[in-house]
Amino acid sequence: MRYITFALAKGRLAKKTLEIFEKIGITCEEMKDPTSRKLIFVNEELGFKFFLAKANDVPTYVEYGAADIGIVGKDTILEEGRSLYEVYDLQMGKCRMCVCGPESAKELLQHHDLIRVATKYPNIAKDYFYNKKHQTVEIIKLNGSIELAPIVGLSEVIVDIVETGATLRENGLEVLEEICPLSARMVVNQVSMKMEHARINKLIDDLKNLYANKE
Ligand code: PRP
Numbered sequence: 690m691r692y693i694t695f696a697l698a699k700g701r702l703a704k705k706t707l708e709i710f711e712k713i714g715i716t717c718e719e720m721k722d723p724t725s726r727k728l729i730f731v732n733e734e735l736g737f738k739f740f741l742a743k744a745n746d747v748p749t750y751v752e753y754g755a756a757d758i759g760i761v762g763k764d765t766i767l768e769e770g771r772s773l774y775e776v777y778d779l780q781m782g783k784c785r786m787c788v789c790g791p792e793s794a795k796e797l798l799q800h801h802d803l804i805r806v807a808t809k810y811p812n813i814a815k816d817y818f819y820n821k822k823h824q825t826v827e828i829i830k831l832n833g834s835i836e837l838a839p840i841v842g843l844s845e846v847i848v849d850i851v852e853t854g855a856t857l858r859e860n861g862l863e864v865l866e867e868i869c870p871l872s873a874r875m876v877v878n879q880v881s882m883k884m885e886h887a888r889i890n891k892l893i894d895d896l897k898n899l900y901a902n903k904e
Contacts (some may be wrong), residue, residue, distance in 0.1 A: 690736040691736070691885070692731075692736050692737065692738045693736060693737050693738070693757050693758065693881075693885060693888055693889070694737075694738040694739075694740070694755070694756045694757050694758070695737065695738065695739045695740070695756060695757070695758045695759070695760065696740055696741075696742050696746075696747045696750040696751060696755075696756035696758070696759040696760075696761075697739060697740070697741050697742070697747070697759075697760050698741075698742065698743075698744035698747050698759075698760060698761045698762065698765070698873075699741045699742060699743060699744065700744075701782070702744070702760065702761070702762065702781075702782055702873055703741055703760070705781050705782070705873075706760045706779070706873070707720060707721075709779065709781070709896070709899070712899055713892075713895040713896060713899055714895075715732070715735060715737065715892075716732065717730050717731075717732050717737070717739050719731070720739060728740055728741060740756070744761055744762060744765050745765055745768070745769065747759040747760070747761040747765065747876075748761060748765060748766060748769040748771040748773060748876065749769065749771060751771070751773050751876050751877070751878050752771040752772055752773050752878065753878075754878045754880060754881065756878070757877065757878050757881035757885060757889070758875060758876070758877050758878075758881070758889065758892075759773070759875070759876045759877075760779065760873060760874070760875055760876075761873065761874065761876065762782060762871055762872070762873055762874070763869075763870075763871040763872060763873075763874050764786060764810060764813070764850060764871050766874060766876060767786075767810075767812070767813050767816075767869075768810045768811075768812050768813050769812075770812060772879060773876045773877065773878060773879060774876065774877045774878075774879060774882050775874050775875070775876050776874075776875050776876065776877050776882075776889075776893055777874065777875040777893050777896055777897075778872055778873075778874055779872065779873040779874065779875060779896070780872055780873075780900065781872060781873050782871070782872055782873045783852075783870070783871070783872045784850050784851060784852040784870075784871050784872075785850070785851050785852075785864075785867055785868075785869070785870055785871060786810070786813060786848065786849075786850060786851075786867075786868040786869050786870075786871055787848070787849065787850075787851045787864045787865070787866065787867050787868060788806075788817070788846050788847070788848055788864075788865045788866040788867075788868065789836075789839075789846065789847050789848075789849060789851065789857055789862050789863060789864050789865055790839045790845060790846035790847060790862055790863070790865055791839060791861060791862055791863075792863060794839070794845050794846050794865060795865055797845055797846070798824075798846070798865055798866060801822070801823075801824045801825075802845075803825055803826065803827070804826050804827070804844070804845040804846060805826070805827045805828075805829055805843065805844035805845055805846075806818065806826045806827070806828050806829065806844055806845075806846055806847065806848055807829045807830075807831050807835055807838030807839070807843055807844035807846075807847045807848075808828065808829070808830065808831065808835060808847055808848040808849060809830070809831060809832060809833065809835060809849065810848055810849075811828050811830045813848060813868065814826075814828050814848040815828060817848065817868050829843065829844055835847045835848075835849045836849070836856055836857065836860045836862060839862060840860060840861070840862075846865060847862075848868065850871065851864055875893070875896075877889060
C-alpha cells in the first residue's frame with residue numbers, strides 16, 4: 690500500500706486536526722511527544738505519513754504532490770493561490786478576513802481614496818480592492834502585528850484576520866468591511882485525488898459523518 694502523506698500547518702491547527710483525526714480512528718502516537726524534534730511521523734498500520742510545515746508552505750507541498758493532503762486555513766489557501774482541490778471545511782479556527790482601521794478611515798473607503806493598506810496578505814488585499822471594490826490602493830506587506838500600522842501612521846487601514854476582535858478593540862481600531870469568512874480546510878493534490886480516490890473519499894466521508902453526528 691502506498692503511503693498517504695498529510696501536511697499539517699504547525700501549531701494550534703495541527704493539534705486540533707490530530708484530535709479530530711483521532712475521533713475517526715486516525716492516530717499518530719509518535720506525534721504527541723512534545724519533546725520530539727522529528728519532522729515526519731508514520732502510522733505503518735494505516736499507511737499514513739504526517740509532517741508539520743509552516744502554514745504558508747502547506748499549499749506548496751500539496752500542489753507539487755510532496756503531500757497528498759493538507760490541512761490549512763482558508764486565508765493561506767487564498768493568499769497562496771495554488772492549484773489544488775479544496776475538499777472539506779473542518780469548521781475549526783473560524784475567523785474573518787476584514788478591512789480594519791480607526792472609525793475615521795470609513796470615509797476614505799467610501800470615497801475610494803488612494804489609501805495605504807498594510808497586510809500580511811497582499812494577494813487577498815489586492816483582489817479585494819482591485820477586483821471587487823475597484824479602488825486603487827497602495828499595498829504594504831508586513832509580517833505580523835499588523836494592527837500597529839494605522840496606529841503609527843504607516844497606513845490608513847489594514848487587511849487582517851479578526852477572531853474575537855480583542856486586538857482591534859484594545860488598540861482603538863474596528864472592522865470597517867468584511868472580506869470573507871475563514872476556517873481550516875482540507876486540500877488535496879489534484880493527481881492524488883484521482884489515484885487515491887477511494888482512500889481519500891473514505892476519509893472525507895468519515896469526517897462528514899463525524900460532523901453530522903455532532904449536530
Ligand atoms: C492574528 C491577527 C490579529 C489577531 C486577531 O494575529 O493577525 O492580530 O490574531 O485575533 P483577535 O481578533 O482574537 O484579537 P496573530 O496572533 O496570529 O499574530 P501576528 O500579529 O503575528 O499575525
